[in-house]
Amino acid sequence: MPGTSPPAARVSLAPPAPRPTDARFAGWCDHERVAYFDAASTEPLHPAAREALIGALDAADPARLYGAARRSRMLLERAREEAAEVIGARPDEVSFTSSGTQAIHLGVLGTLLGRxxxxxxxxxxxVEHSSVLQAGAVHEREGGEMDVVGVGMTGRVDPEEFAAAVAREGTALACLQTANHEVGTLQPVARAAEACRAAGVPLLVDAAQTLGRLPVPPGWSVLAGSAHKWGGPAGVGVLAVRKGTRWRSPLPEDERERRRVPGFENVPAIVAAVAALRARVADAERDNARLSALVDRVREAVPRLVPDVEVVGDPVERVPHIVxxxxxxxxxxAILTELDRSGFAVSSGSSCTASTLRxxxxxxxxxxxxxxxxxxSLPWNASEADVDRFLAVLPDIVRRVRAAVGVESP
Amino acid sequence: MTTRRRDAGEAPRQEPAAPPEAALTIDALGRKCPIPIIMLAQQINDVPMNATVAVLADDPAAFTDVPAWCRLKSHHHVGSYELPQGGWAIHVRRNY
Incomplete structure (x- = not known):
């Protein structure tokens, strides 16, 4: 407004001085106070992602035409190309979503709508992720049908049963994860893809637990992933829809992400997510070998050190980092609380730890x-010493928790 | 009304027939796992060899965990029978 005095303080555009990490979160995954063993929930932010995120924080609207917008679009499209290369897709097949869950919801419901x-x-x-089963529940409420294929004791879907289900008349979509998020068992995606191809049914592959760690299995029609599972920031998912796969958005029309995902793109987080993805892929072989050896150690030691324990999931056909x-x-x-007190962050599939009580x-x-x-579930930087310390404290914790409910261990 | 998922492994464990006689009935209704399993482990030896214990439980975890306990402890899961008031009578035969 003319005549008003200039504001007393100008907003500084200079980068702020680095501040110490927020004390509430300090150490949650820094291996100083806590051994963080919950990578399957969320992987600690990769240093490459942190750097890329800070560098791209001021990204403008990538849909506009001025210089800053064009630069933002360039960053976004480069991220898309790089993600596509890792996935084994064409860049125009790849969209970024606001989460892995959103990628699944859009992938499932959009393909069902298109087909x-x-x-x-x-x-x-x-044993698919709840986002797949919940999307299926929506489909059922709208008059559709969901056929759930059972698993054996290792958590692996029987490929023949899956193929038979896919071949049945009227199948619009099949969904299979690359690996199970709770027990680590790898699923027979290649064989499922063969069956789907033979039946002319698109296969949605949920690659959330393996993207950045293991090669993407071929044969998918729709692929979903989640950046915070590979060390990217929260709030970024990946949805790839293979050219020729019928897909229609189940959500209101929006111009963003080739009309596949509504809402303003989170360019800084997307750039950071892809930086983490590339870094993870580059180091995957080394990290996998190290983590897999630590997982083998846990698989071998726990039943030896703790009586009445069942190690679940496939011992060989598994992801490198989950036991x-x-x-x-x-x-x-009780065991989670005791482990937390001893400095270990782990998770549990027991009902008392779930909000649903199931x-x-x-x-x-x-x-x-x-x-x-x-x-x-071991993050990329899990240390051997922490795993050994875990194995050292576990037997006594289990003994104490059992004694508290009147069960004496041998 | 119990909500159960349609899992392939589930069908054989759910028998349509009326529950057979049990030598001992453990009432674990309203108790959360692992309490029903602990009660079963503490009392299985109170019945003669090859006799059956019925665990009454309504924690959904018990439906999976009693048969899993049988497998781990080499006892026999005879069957699980839905109770009219909700929950199950889960029958276990003492094997040793």
Whole structure:
């Protein structure tokens, strides 16, 4: 306004001085106070992502035409090309979403909508992530059908049963994860893809637990991933829809992300996510070998050191970083609390640790013990010393938790 | 009304017939896992060899965990029978 005095303080555009990390979160994954063993929930932010995120924080609207907007679009499109290369897709097949869950929801419901004329049946493995099963529940409420294919005791879908389900008349979509998020078992995606190709059914592959760690299996029609699982920031998912796959957005029309994902793109987080993805892929071989050896150590030591324990999931056909076991006569919540007190962040599929008060649908479908469940999932920088310390404190913790409910261990 | 998922492994464990006689009935209704399993482990030896214990439980975890306990402890899961008031009578035969 003319005549008003200039503001007393101008907004500084200079980068602020570095500040110490927020004390509430300091150490949650820095291995000083806490050994963070919950990478399957969220991987600590990769240093490459942190750097890229800060560098891109001021990104402008990538849909506009001025200089800053063009630069922002360039960053976004370069990120898309790089993500596409990792996924094995064409850049125009790749969209960024606001989460892995959103990528699944859009992937499932959009493909079902696009394939409505082919039929209304959806096929999914029994141990898929809840976002797949919940999207399927929406489909059922709208008159569609969901066929859930069971798993064996290791959590692996039977490929023949899956193929038979896919081949049934009216199947519009099949969904299978690359690996299970709770027990680490790899799924027979290649064989499922063969069956889908033979039946002319698109296959949605949920690659959330393996993107950045293991090669993307070929044969997918729709692929979903989540950046914070590979060390990117929260709030970025990836949805790839193969050219020729019928897909229609289940959401209101929006111009962003080639009309696949509504809402303003989070360019800084996307750039950071892809920086982390590239860094993870570059180091995957080395990290996988190291983490897998540590997981083998846990798989071997836990049943030897703790009586009445069942290690679940496939011992060989598994992701490198996840190991899950259940302790008889132990409440999951009690063991998590004790481990937290001893400086270990782990998670559990036991019902007392879930807001729903139901045990994990994964453990239920496998028919394995659901109580006393502990999932150890190692981040890229998990240390051997922390794993050894975990194995050193676990037997006594289990003994104490059992004694508290009147169960004496041998 | 119990909500259960349609899992492949589930069907054989759910028998349509009326529950057979049990030598001992453990009432774990309203108790959360692992309590029903602990009660079963503490009392299985109170019945003669090859006799059956019925665990009454309504924690959904028990439906999976009692058969899993049988597998781990080499006892026999005879079957799980829905109770009219909700929950199940889960029958276990003492094997040793």
């Amino acid at each position: 409505r004329r082919a039929g209304r049946r959806m096929v999914a493995g029994a 899950t076991f259940s302790c008889l006569y132990v409440a999951g919540e 045990p994990s649908h994964v453990l239920e479908a496998m028919g394995v013990l659901t109580h006393g469940n502990v999932r150890v």
